[in-house]
Amino acid sequence: MKTSFRLIVVLFSIILVVSSCSRKKDRFLSRNYHAVTAEYNTLFNGYNALELGRQSLNESYEDDYWEILPIERMQIMEEVMLPGQNKNENFSRAEEKAIKAVQMHGMNINGKEKNPQIDEAYLLLGEARYFDQRFIPALEAFNYILYRYPSSDKINQAKVWREKTNIRLENDELAIENLKELLEEADAIEGQDLADATSMLAQAYINTKSLDSAITQLEIAAQNTKSHDERGRYRFIQGQLYNELGKKDSANYAFDKIIELNRRTPRVYLINAHIQKAKNFNYDDGNKLEFLELLTDLEKNRENRPFLDKIYHQIGEYHMINGSDSLALANYNKSLRTNSRDKKLKARNYEILGDYEFDYANYKIAGAYYDSTMLNMEKNKKPYRIIKRKRDNLEDVIYYEDVAKATDSILTLVAMSDDERLAYFEAFTTELKAQAEEEKEKQKSVERQQGLATVNNDIKGKSSRGMTPSGKESSFYFYNSTTVAYGKNEFVRIWGDRPLEDDWRWSSKRSTKNNNTNLGQLATADTDSETFDPNYYIEQLPQDDKVIDSIAKERNFAYYQLGVIYKEKFKEYQLSKDKFLSLLDNNPEEKLILPSKYNLYKIYEVLNQQDEASIAKNDIITNYPESRYAKILLNPEQANLKDENSPESIYQNLYKELSNQNYQFIIDECDDKITLFQGDPMVPKFELLKALAIGRLNGFQEYSKAINYVALNYANTPEGIEAQNIVDEVLPALKDDTFTDAEDENSFKVVYYFNKTKDEEVVANFKTALNEQIKEVKVFNLKTSLDVYNSNTTFVVVHGLTSFDGANGYALSLQEQKENKIIHQYFITSSTNYRTIQIHKNLETYLELQINNN
Structure with missing residues (x-):
């Protein structure tokens, strides 16, 4: 009876508590129960x-x-999340x-x-x-x-x-x-x-x-x-x-x-x-x-190790400002070796090192630093574009320096006697053998250290991953540290340092980050192999006189290009002078001699070496009296006015051809004159004219490439500055290649298009017949033009129509008249879309849109 009474009391109490904790009743117990539960349970979690x-x-x-x-501190994510995602x-x-x-x-x-x-x-x-x-x-x-x-x-x-x-x-x-x-x-x-x-x-x-x-x-x-x-x-x-x-x-x-x-x-x-x-x-x-x-105390403090990249950089800045270049460069390199996560800091370090090498005319090294700089910068941002422009400016000088170095080395070896060549390559292969032996010792030392490490690990106790449940050592390959270390060494010895990617076995996939792989292969090479045989290298040298002459010409042209680049682009007159003098000492082709001497004369004037300038001037006037350079030196003001074959006269005549739409002719002639007048101040003008003709003939993409080339390669000339202004201001405005719906326009054209391979007389006759029909139209002020679209297509265009339907109706009426019908393939376009077609050469896209809309 007592048990039943207690059970009834407990149940009654539970029912009372539950009913009193209702969210619908404003009671003391309910308010506090829900407040405490919400605070210390739901909200706490x-x-x-x-x-x-x-x-x-x-x-x-x-x-x-x-x-x-x-x-x-909160990174805003750009991606859009779908409903239900977080x-x-x-x-x-x-x-x-x-x-x-x-x-x-x-x-x-x-x-x-x-x-x-x-x-x-x-x-x-x-x-x-x-x-x-x-x-x-x-x-x-x-x-x-x-x-x-x-x-x-x-x-x-x-x-x-x-x-x-x-x-x-x-x-x-x-x-x-x-x-x-x-x-x-x-x-x-x-x-x-x-x-x-x-x-x-x-x-x-x-x-x-x-x-x-x-x-x-x-x-x-x-x-x-x-x-x-x-x-x-x-x-x-x-x-x-x-x-x-x-x-x-x-x-x-x-x-x-x-x-x-x-x-x-x-x-x-x-x-x-x-x-x-x-x-x-x-x-x-x-x-x-x-x-x-x-700064030194900050560097030495062990707690600052995660920030050594910034500290070393700042120490480098201190030494650079104080003129201690070697200490500054050492600290910039230390900053880079810390494997910093700060990409802007890495880019800054590389840029400083690149600028330093650039200032000392070590352009190839500077180019490598600029490459590393760009890898740590955001693309398409202004700082990136500035560095890219610098790097692109170095492209030619790096290329020609490599050519000059390679060809010089080959020609130097060819010029040696047999005994001298043998002695040279014996010394070379002896050094290779020494490197191979040294690398063998390093590999053996590494293997011994790995073996000791494995023994020490075994003494301390097996890792839980390397043991089976019964406590025995696992035979699974990847759980055995000795076999794993041996496998890694064997892989590197046989294959070299390969990236983890598809087709890793191809020879082109070999890492070029350092020379360890090559040394490793030397270490495993047989000492009797051709790698260490001097005669193997001697046999690789050219023997044919024609091949040797070709290499000599290549070397001389590289010297000439370097002389011009150092003079015109970088204003490194001493370097330019050395290249031109080396060129003249190497029996160059006739066409390179006179321009080189004239460039040397101009360099002597800039360097204020008046005696050398007088000698160079007299040499040109005496030995080349009929040349354009001699006439310029004798009478600088009148020489160009009288000479119809001067670069200025030729340029003016070519420029007039733009209005005649002879674009391909202009491009071909500019190519010839750029080669002919190498080193002349008129060359940038020919390059800019050529870029303009390329744009008119081939469209926006090709024009963009051509104008960028002028901006990069002739940056210090008025033409280069003009080209850069076009890159910065004009090209972005021309970039859009989309077509408008033309609903609000009031200027339309009927465009008849012809294959350019057809007889020009056929196109001319068609235009004449069209002009006769236009004369009869009194309502509109119509006129025609003959426009080049590209190297394969020519347009005959009717201008002056005010609506799409009106233009189409007029073209149909010309086809349907009883006499002198004008029948040929055509399309209708607004003036805005016609401009887009001519700029981007996207006629096919426009015609497809017209077909789809109809």
């Missing part, structure tokens, strides 16, 4: 998930210290928990929420959506709090988060207005809320370029935040903004504030504060010795 998501965002985000840092599972979980809290514990009774935790659930919902980069839904959640819970203790946080979202949506002006209104309520916001509000107001000011105002707000944020992490970041951004405004002393004061925080702020801010102060160092009045000691 939701905030934990949110924090995990934020941590993953921070860990994946890399700050760019070359630019002003954002207030908040960027981070933790934020999805946090959102689910927030929704669950509202659905399971919300107590909306008579239009009023009785659970004091629901406003926090909506705040969690908004934050989760914000970090998941769904800003519009996040804004809805924050606005809901402001609308439904105006007396909530989270109201200031909701307002700050709303403006953070507005800033992400690029509504900066609105965010500034709302945050200023919030801050005017002096008693309503303080502590961390005040820091969050002012920091986001600073971000909005930065976005709108109001840097002074941003600095003021960051000062308030730094003083009120509870997080040393945030304080260090705010101070660093302050320093960056002061630097941007040119206030270095104020910037250094902000960076000193970070340095004073020391271990209380992340070390990345501390080190970058030191680096920024170093960039602001006054080399005229500052204590250089003390400054160098500071």
